Amino acid sequence: MIREMKEEDLQQCGVIYAKAFPIEYWGIDWAPDNAKEYLLDFYEQKRFIGYVYEEDDAVIGCIFALCKISGSKKEIYINEMAVLPEKQGQGIGRQLLKTLLDYSKEKGYAGVVLYTSEYAPASKFYEKNGFKLSQGTICMYYA
Numbered sequence: 001m002i003r004e005m006k007e008e009d010l011q012q013c014g015v016i017y018a019k020a021f022p023i024e025y026w027g028i029d030w031a032p033d034n035a036k037e038y039l040l041d042f043y044e045q046k047r048f049i050g051y052v053y054e055e056d057d058a059v060i061g062c063i064f065a066l067c068k069i070s071g072s073k074k075e076i077y078i079n080e081m082a083v084l085p086e087k088q089g090q091g092i093g094r095q096l097l098k099t100l101l102d103y104s105k106e107k108g109y110a111g112v113v114l115y116t117s118e119y120a121p122a123s124k125f126y127e128k129n130g131f132k133l134s135q136g137t138i139c140m141y142y143a
């Protein structure tokens with residue numbers, strides 16, 4: 001079952017996030033507590049939109065997004081999403097994403113945007129769900 005996220009879900013979302021982004025693959029040492037803090041920053045944003053997937057009263061997947069004003073239009077930015085590793089590949093991610101895409105359509109928003117690593121398998125997941133590579137956008141950094 002998918003429902004809107006509540007603040008008390010953040011502890012479990014931190015657990016899911018730390019498991020879904022293991023250090024061996026991502027090089028970042030996420031633990032449930034620092035993941036919860038990280039996710040809380042999204043949750044506290046003014047135009048936050050979040051859903052969780054619940055099974056037998058346990059949260060096993062989550063999506064964190066933000067509605068952004070873009071001139072006279074609005075867009076949704078997906079900040080994070082994760083499904084417990086042992087529950088991946090069962091359609092939970094697709095359902096969470098669909099809930100957000102349906103919400104965007106229902107509100108008449110211009111679209112849904114996200115950033116992900118070129119090398120991460122998640123890009124295939126997004127492609128399968130109708131996302132396309134944005135043309136003309138580059139990512140820059142200063143160190």
Ligand SMILES: CC(C)(COP(=O)(O)OP(=O)(O)OC[C@H]1O[C@@H](n2cnc3c(N)ncnc32)[C@H](O)[C@@H]1OP(=O)(O)O)[C@@H](O)C(=O)NCCC(=O)NCCS
Pocket residue numbers: 020021080081082083084087088089090091092093094095115116120121122124125126128
């Ligand atoms: C990415 C993620 C949220 C997808 O959730 P999920 O519940 O495993 O995905 P689903 O089972 O709903 O998959 C939907 C479709 O995407 C495909 N897919 C899912 N993960 C995939 C992957 N890693 N590589 C290729 N295809 C993938 C599935 O095969 C499925 O295709 P189908 O419709 O042809 O059957 C989940 O795998 C996850 O938490 N990954 C680790 C964290 C992560 O990468 N988060 C996103 C960062 S931006």
